[in-house]
Amino acid sequence: MSAGRYALLVATGRYENEDLGRLRSPARDAEELADVLRDPRIGGFEVTTVLDGRHHEVTRAIERFFLDRRRDDLLLLHLSCHGLKNNNGELHFAAGDTDRRLLASTSVPALFVHQQMRACRARSIVLLLDCCYSGAFLAGGKGDTTVHVGDELAGHGRAVLTATNRTEYAWEGERITELSPEPSRFTGSLVKGLRTGEADRDRDGLIGVHELYDYVYEELRDSGAGQRPQMWAEVEHRVVVARSVRQALPHAPGNEAPAPAPPPRPAPAPAGPPPTLAALLPLTEALAGLPCMEDAPGRQQFATALGQFLARRIDLRGVRQREDVVAIVRTALRQEGGEIALLSTVELFEGAAAAAEVRHRLPP
Known part of the structure; x- marks a missing residue:
C-alpha cells in the first residue's frame, strides 16, 4: 500500500465557559488551511476537521488520527484554540466545554498529544500549534525559551511549529477581540506561504517544513507582531509539506534563488568568489x-x-x-x-x- 498524507485540523473558537473569551480566528483558520492542504496541486492531504468540539470529542479525534498509521505516512495536526497553563506551568489546549478551574478533566493536555505522537508508527509528523503559550509544548520545564532536542518530544521524524514561545500571546489580526472572522497571524502566514508558493525558498518546487518555518518567522517579524514562532525538528529526511504553485513561474526580480541560466555565450570566466x-x-x-x-x-x-x-x-x-x-x-x-x-x-x-x-x- 502506498504512503498517505493525512491532516487533522482542530479549531475551537466558541466556549461554554464565560471565562474563556470567544475567538474569531479558529473557524476561519481551519477553513483556509483545509483548502490549501486538500488542493491536489499543493498539499494533496486527506483532511479531517473538528470544529468547536468538546474535550472528549477532541481527544478521541486526536487518538484516532494517530492510530494504525503506516511508517511512510505523513501526518499533520493543527490546533487553533486557547492555550492555558495550570499551576505547574503545564500547557493545556482548551475545548468547547473546558473549565479553566478543571483543566485536568475538561481540556486536552499537551502531554496527551505528546503521548499519541510517541506511540504513532508514522515516521513523519508535523504539529502546528496556534495558541497562546504554545512554545511551552517544546520546553523541558526549565523556564527558558530554548528548544532542546532532549525534551519529551524527542523521537524519530517529528517537527513542531508553534505560534509563540512559552510566555507570549498569539495574535488574531491586529487585536485579541471578537470582531469579524479573519485568520490569525500565525496560521494566516502558513496559508499564504503555501497558497502562493512563497514559502518555497529555494525554488525547487517543494516546500519543506524548515522552509515553511523560515517563511512564517520572517512574515511575523516583518509585520511587527509581538510573537516569535518556535520550531523543533528531528527528521531523517526532508519532510515535504506541499508542492509549490510557483514552480513553473519565472523567477521574480530580486528573488534570492538563482535565475535560470541564459543560453551559452562568450563571457569572461569569474576570477573567484567575491x-x-x-x-x-x-x-x-x-x-x-x-x-x-x-x-x-x-x-x-x-x-x-x-x-x-x-x-x-x-x-x-x-x-x-x-x-x-x-x-x-x-x-x-x-x-x-x-x-x-x-x-x-x-x-x-x-x-x-x-x-x-x-x-x-x-x-x-
Missing part, C-alpha cells in the same frame, strides 16, 4: 567554536554588541546555532568596516587571543 563569500565560511567556522556562541542568550548578547558597532540591529531566531552564526557573520560582512567590528566584538567577549585566532582564519 570577498564576502570567501570570508563567510571561515568566519562562520571560527565563531561557531567560541564559548559565547554555545547558547541562544550568548549569541543574542554578541549580536547586540556587534549591532552597536555597526549601528544596525541583528535579528536572530535563537533556534539553531549555525543559523544564528551565519546571520551574525553575513551582517558584518555586508557593512563597510564590518570585519573590524566583528573582531572587536570577539575580543570584547572572548579576549585578544580569540580575536587573533579568528583574524588568522580570514582569507588574504
Whole structure:
C-alpha cells in the first residue's frame, strides 16, 4: 500500500465557559488551511476537521488520527484554540466545554498529544500549534525559551511549529477581540506561504517544513507582531509539506534563488568568489567554536554588541546555532568596516587571543 498524507485540523473558537473569551480566528483558520492542504496541486492531504468540539470529542479525534498509521505516512495536526497553563506551568489546549478551574478533566493536555505522537508508527509528523503559550509544548520545564532536542518530544521524524514561545500571546489580526472572522497571524502566514508558493525558498518546487518555518518567522517579524514562532525538528529526511504553485513561474526580480541560466555565450570566466563569500565560511567556522556562541542568550548578547558597532540591529531566531552564526557573520560582512567590528566584538567577549585566532582564519 502506498504512503498517505493525512491532516487533522482542530479549531475551537466558541466556549461554554464565560471565562474563556470567544475567538474569531479558529473557524476561519481551519477553513483556509483545509483548502490549501486538500488542493491536489499543493498539499494533496486527506483532511479531517473538528470544529468547536468538546474535550472528549477532541481527544478521541486526536487518538484516532494517530492510530494504525503506516511508517511512510505523513501526518499533520493543527490546533487553533486557547492555550492555558495550570499551576505547574503545564500547557493545556482548551475545548468547547473546558473549565479553566478543571483543566485536568475538561481540556486536552499537551502531554496527551505528546503521548499519541510517541506511540504513532508514522515516521513523519508535523504539529502546528496556534495558541497562546504554545512554545511551552517544546520546553523541558526549565523556564527558558530554548528548544532542546532532549525534551519529551524527542523521537524519530517529528517537527513542531508553534505560534509563540512559552510566555507570549498569539495574535488574531491586529487585536485579541471578537470582531469579524479573519485568520490569525500565525496560521494566516502558513496559508499564504503555501497558497502562493512563497514559502518555497529555494525554488525547487517543494516546500519543506524548515522552509515553511523560515517563511512564517520572517512574515511575523516583518509585520511587527509581538510573537516569535518556535520550531523543533528531528527528521531523517526532508519532510515535504506541499508542492509549490510557483514552480513553473519565472523567477521574480530580486528573488534570492538563482535565475535560470541564459543560453551559452562568450563571457569572461569569474576570477573567484567575491570577498564576502570567501570570508563567510571561515568566519562562520571560527565563531561557531567560541564559548559565547554555545547558547541562544550568548549569541543574542554578541549580536547586540556587534549591532552597536555597526549601528544596525541583528535579528536572530535563537533556534539553531549555525543559523544564528551565519546571520551574525553575513551582517558584518555586508557593512563597510564590518570585519573590524566583528573582531572587536570577539575580543570584547572572548579576549585578544580569540580575536587573533579568528583574524588568522580570514582569507588574504
